[in-house]
Amino acid sequence: MTRTRKVLIGLGIGVGAIxxxxxxxxxxxxxxxxxxxxxxxxxxxxxxxVIGNTSSDVRVNAKLQLTEMRQQIFNDLSKIVxxxxxxxxxxxxxxxxxxxxxxxxxxxxxxxxANVDWALDKKTLPRGKMFPTxxxxxxxxxxxxxxxxxxxxxxxxAAANTDDGWKLRLLGxxxxxxxxxxxxxxxxxxxxxxxxxxxxKARLEKLQGYAAQGLEVFNNLPSQSxxxxxx
Numbered sequence: 742m743t744r745t746r747k748v749l750i751g752l753g754i755g756v757g758a759i760x761x762x763x764x765x766x767x768x769x770x771x772x773x774x775x776x777x778x779x780x781x782x783x784x785x786x787x788x789x790x791v792i793g794n795t796s797s798d799v800r801v802n803a804k805l806q807l808t809e810m811r812q813q814i815f816n817d818l819s820k821i822v823x824x825x826x827x828x829x830x831x832x833x834x835x836x837x838x839x840x841x842x843x844x845x846x847x848x849x850x851x852x853x854x855a856n857v858d859w860a861l862d863k864k865t866l867p868r869g870k871m872f873p874t875x876x877x878x879x880x881x882x883x884x885x886x887x888x889x890x891x892x893x894x895x896x897x898x899a900a901a902n903t904d905d906g907w908k909l910r911l912l913g914x915x916x917x918x919x920x921x922x923x924x925x926x927x928x929x930x931x932x933x934x935x936x937x938x939x940x941x942k943a944r945l946e947k948l949q950g951y952a953a954q955g956l957e958v959f960n961n962l963p964s965q966s967x968x969x970x971x972x
Contacts, residue, residue, distance in 0.1 A: 815846050822852060829865040835879055842883025847891050849883070854899050856880040857911050874959040881911045888919035897932060900948040901941045909944065910958050913951025917958075925952035 821837040829835065838856070841849040861877045875881060884892050893916065900912045916925035929949040936942045951958045 811844075814844070815841075815848055818846075819849060819852055822856065828860070828862045830861050830867065832865070835861060838879040838883050842879075842886035845887045847887060850887065850892060850895050853880040853884050853887075854895050857884065857899070857915075858905070858908050873956065875914060875956065878911055881915055884915045885918035892919055893928065897929070897945070897948070901944055904944065906947075909947050910951050913948050913954070914956070914958055916948070916952040917955045922953050922955055925949075 818837040818841050821833050822841070825832070825834040825837070827834050838853070838859075841853065857880050858878065859880050861879065863877065866872070884896065896912050896915050900909055903909065913925075916928070919925075920928065926949060929945060929952065933942060933945055933949070936945060
């Protein structure tokens, strides 16, 4: 068994541990709740806070353990993405990127932005299967899954600093998927109001046009528009 496979198995165990700890925490919280009162019955007085309360300590410890587990999972997934040269469909890097998006790791945004055009090898696609173009760019999908304002800013910043037409298409799709075409268009219109640099303005206008198209941005592409994917 390879080291990467061991890490992925360990991550699966870690996810199970997190769910178990969360269940224990919820049980403790529910156990501490007062029973339902009869109609007209006065609520009991709240007990004063007792330092060293066992249930409270367990809840705090559970939260700390969940935070530590989450951080460890993030570190392991990020390491796989950064170090694995494997671009196979369903390979370690592909699965790790998918998990970063599924868990909505905001800490992963810079790493995912840097790999937004990281493409899977089409030759590794399972036989008999067909997928849309966007499916071959897992980091792009992961960023759309994270979504929200935390993604919007870095995506726009990345677009403002690249002339790569394919990256601009991918970044535009992220905004469209995360916010919707109309909101993406409005956000970019506001961003363009303060731009005086002609080059940056042209880039953001392209981004705005791509964001307005959604998945259509990958249809009817000019010849050789999509970069050659890795063998």
